[in-house]
Amino acid sequence: MSIEKVILVEDEEFLRKNLAHYLRGRRIDVAAVETIEEAQSYLVRDNFDLMFLDLRLPDGDGTEFLKELNLRPSKPLIVIMTGFGSVESAVDCMRCGAFDYLIKPFSNDQIDVALKKAEKFTHILKVNQYFSLSEDQESQNELIGKSRALEQLRQLIRKIAQTQATVLIQGESGTGKELVARALHRLSPRSSAPFIKVNCAALPENLIESELFGHEKGAFTGALNKREGRFELAHGGTILLDEISEISLAMQAKLLRVLQEREFERVGGTRTIKIDVRVIATTNRKLDESVEKNEFRQDLFFRLNVVPIHVAPLRERVDDILFLSEIFTRRFVRKHGVAIRGVTPEAQKVLLAHNWPGNVRELQNVIERAVILCEPESCIDPETLNLEVRMSRGSAKGSDSNELNSTSSGQDQPFMTLYDVEKLHIIRALELCGQNRTQAAKLLDINIRTLRNKLNEYKGQLELESNSSENSNAARKEAVESV
């Protein structure tokens, strides 16, 4: 983060003029003054990033001034300038909170070193301030799961993390997109630099530009001081643009420039700021569809979608459900200090059968609630999970159980035979288990051979049916044939 504004307090004219000239040559705004009084009047009016302070001044002692500055809520970093004879007082100043000191006479190289140090320090300071302000920091950032889909996802993350490529992570809400983004940063060569998240959906339109790019003092009503944006904070690291689909077309145009040129200006500013940032974006909407509807710029979509990652919904990763449940149970048992022995086999079946529209986030919440409600020293049972009601509602999404529900309620449909009900139920179990027959048999609590026999039976029947009603049965036929 560059040092842009410096105040220089030095009564020796030659040194003051030379130093001011050198700093201005580095595009730094300089206020050069001779006395403490003048310095004070500047500090009331403006914010400075750095102060070069002489110790012996006409109207007082620099050390005292430093102590006074320390009492202020915001002060510039202070670099003491002192003669060779008074190194000790410079060291004292360091104890009193000075940032650095230079012994006169000093070279331009020494000034550069002090500036570089100050830039680094300011960056770390601002990033820390940002983190202390940011929402709940999740300590649990590990991507847990043992399904093939998750294993492939981990492999992909490891591969992509090494590159600088912009990544677009798509997937339903609660699937773990943010965890994927954090893992990409953690495993990248940028891992020691900041990871900065911007929730594009949560920021109001009038704030998002200054949040992303920062603003200069007085850029708008309420902009009392200059403020760095999140792109600047992320310099050297990674920025996560969460829910990117939610930004306006005007902001999309500005983002496009940053992605193309890696530079921007703060709101109300003219200075072009260059950054080195890896961009990761997430969305739970289908961005290509937003492009078709002219809600999202196609050129920005292409820029973001250099490396696409799709995180599968939990219902398609059945192998992860019980695995995650077990880990979450242990985690929440520890968190709430309760004694729970585990999850009953019946409750496991309910977990497997649920459709999980809220994905891992929903599973996490269900387990936490169950851990809290469960009787001490017992196991979580279906009743404690309290998922049955949602099972029928949730599972309505794109599955045959719709048909099952409406038929059993007897509305406008011919009454279904027991044979058909069983067939639809088996097909639904297969869908839930990602067409994994062993899992489906477990879920249905039948022998795998029984399942196989039934499927062969349906297959024969579907082939007969398909001649008459090709389309309506296509999906079901596919489900049966894929096993």
Ligand SMILES: Nc1ncnc2c1ncn2[C@@H]1O[C@H](COP(=O)(O)OP(=O)(O)OP(=O)(O)O)[C@@H](O)[C@H]1O
């Ligand atoms: N594979 C996983 N292992 C462990 N925890 C997970 C996993 N996937 C998601 N979670 C947890 O589920 C919750 C939701 O995850 P995350 O915020 O990454 O989802 P998201 O896809 O970004 O959702 P949204 O689109 O709603 O922002 C978090 O608490 C996260 O820790």
Ligand SMILES: [Mg+2]
């Ligand atoms: Mg998210």
